[in-house]
Amino acid sequence: MDIIKAYIILSIALFLIGFLGVIVRKNLITILVSTELMLNGINLAFVAADKALGRVDGQIFAFFVLTVAAAEVAVGLGLVISIFRLKGFEASHEISQLRD
Template identity: 55%
Template sequence: MKTIPLEAYLIVSIVLFGLGVFGMIVRRNLVTVLMSMELALNAVNVLFVGADSHLSLVDGQIFALFIIALAAAEAAVGLGIIIAIFRLRKVDSTDEITDMRG
């Protein structure tokens, strides 16, 4: 059986990570920005699992589990802040939260 080389995992995860970061920059909706952040973090999980199968170890999967938990915690805090912003200002776009500049 032919196994998938490590390079393939690397390329997939770097492309996904790049898409996530790109989304964080170009997306305007606050919730979509959070979703892009999740995509970037999950891209790393792909690489961890790929590296694990390449090295025949399990450490990477443990790290991936921690990342999943942390991404959830960060999303919870982020959604809380978005709700607080929406209550005070009724805005949901990154274009409109630019009071502080310079």
């Protein structure tokens, strides 16, 4: 088997582990960390495909994924802090309403 295929299978595994984290974790901050794992899996797939094709376009897309990840962390953690400040909890099953 080609080693690039092995790296892509590794990236699928990382993505699905992150997805499992989004499903099963209770804490909002750890849910955000799991979405970061999913984004990392996508980056790995981009870079592995780049190695197979001999181009750099996938790395540029990985770049933009990184930018969006930084923006997502800033906004997501702001949301977590404001949810915590308004309601005083941060377990995902307690947040069942959008309004106060």
